[in-house]
Amino acid sequence: MSWTGKILRINLTSGDITTEVLNEQWKKEYLGSRGLATKYLTEEIDPACDPLSIENKMIMATGPLTGTMAATGGRYVVVTKGPLTNCVACSNSGGFIGAEMKSAGWDMIIFEGKSPEPVYLYIENDKAELLPADEIWGTSVWSTDEWLHNKHQDPSLRIAAVGRPAENGCLYAGIVNDLHRAAGRSGVGTVMASKNLKAVAIRGTLGVGNLADPAGFMKAVNEGKAVLADNAVTGQGLPAYGTQVLMNVINEIGALPTNNMQDVQFDGAHAISGEAMSEPRKSDGRTNLTTNAACFGCTIACGRISTIDQGHFSVKNKAKYWGNSGGLEFEAAWALGADNGVNDLDALTYVNFICNEDGFDPITFGATVAAAMEMFEAGDLTLEDTGGIEFNFGSAEALTQSVELVASGEGFGQDLALGSKRLCEKYGRPELSMTVKGQEFPAYDPRGIQGIGLNYATSNRGACHVRGYTVASEVLGIPEKTDPLTAVGKPGLVKAFQDITASVDSSGLCLFTTFAWSLENIAPQIQGACGSEWTVDYLLEVGERIWNLEREFNLKAGITSADDTLPARLKEEAAKTGPAKGLVSQVEAMMPEYYQLRGWGEDGIPTDETLKRLSLKG
């Protein structure tokens, strides 16, 4: 089994807290975490609702392998309707709180309504209560974390919280747990704050058992761990260099979006790369990277823990930031760095610290600053608009000032908190927002990597790399190499990655295991925990079902096939350098085949036959 079979329902309006039994049928159809929580959300809210209204709900969910002995089994998700995208939002996070929630006995926590006053949820196994959060409202995630640990005098308490931007309505606020892991994308933190919910603090000591076949589970888990240890990526590359090892790779192949995606290669890429993080700084002789770190149960340990030079302009006289903390991952380093033309590694690290401290998405934030820089250089934004900040590409000072303004909600920070879509619309240049369905792109240019462009365009939560990471195949040769510059065969590749990912996300495992594991390695672990019916083929079916369920939600929310596209820049302005020079994204040429493979009509709507095949329609 390994599901606890229990759901905690929190009515924030009335303060009522109730427990429910997990829906047996749905768990068989959706596994857990992303899939199961999306099913509950779809059944319980009107997809057309205002995401920041009382009608929206927010679900924290674990998967059946969360909290178990499985390697990387520490993931949890936050599922809601996202205010940045007006689509279904599902943000996935590691750290320790997911396992703690499971160990306290809960598969899911469903939040509904809105509390009349700021509150936080305190859970100690079966005990759950809403407590006043007036004293921490208006403070950062880090301050909240410290206050809660002090108040409850429990160093083992696991905490997820929102910061000031979430309270102020920043549309890309996340929920940060364990100080520097985050359910970061699509504005899930904004939804949490809109409900006057500041934090969730959990202590779970019940453990996770209830396995269908304990001996079989441990055998599969141990075999899986051996594969991760022996694999060059998960055993060596990720622990040593983290995801940041990609900075030089993606730049070398000419697919590193630069200066708001005007270019595809960045001269300063090496200076902000994983390799640079491990080299002694000229200024103080120390390295930016202090050590690596692992989430619950993880045998990969890709996390970065970094330290900024105390003399760096960003932290001068700010002793609070002199210690080590969560360092740069590739997507953040790209968005804050290459996309803004900033090559100052410590400046990016400082900005990353602030995004963690006050809980907002560094990808959307960085890409929004990039759009502001392009508008400033074009004269659409003036010094009067920006409060005197010179928003020029390459300016680390503009970047660090921006992050402080978004954190505090002051001045031009209020505009930057809108995300690039609304910011560019406000200043009359909507075409300069590099987004799909309102969400900013991650670090791969669709002109140089064709498949990822199709994935961005069709991702159910707006532009996102971890919904279907075809980069693994197109660039890194995992599981097999395909040509990044061709669109041929990519619709099938995108669909396969999307479906597998939906399944893995719903298990409670980390997607990074799939650099070494296929479903052939994962299925036996799920079978050991949940039962023999969870075969590879069935997991693929579940993944496809989840994808279509999310699509159905978005269609009811008002999304149409017209939203399955990329900004004109990527379809009309050819890459200027590198192997993709002269190429644009062929996303529109790929779309009909993608729809066909999905079993959707030309209008992008799943056919009745598809819905029946996936048990989404009776």
Place this chain on the structure above:
Amino acid sequence: MNITLKCFAGLKRHLPPHAKANQAVVEVDDNISVYQAIDYFNIDREEAYLVILNGVFVCPPDRDSRILKENDTLALWPEVAGG
């Protein structure tokens, strides 16, 4: 002839002492193949998993036949991933 050799992640140790930012201009024999260049720098062929010549991946079957030219850029990584 001269080429630019770039070695990243765990392959950095194969760069000559004058390398900076994971790259160096190096002299190699004319008309050598990608694999011969990899051998020349004592890099294990299996370990050089990601072989990018002038920005384009060279698949293993082509690494014997693909001949380097003056001023080419050969970038090498072990098997890596992220995201």
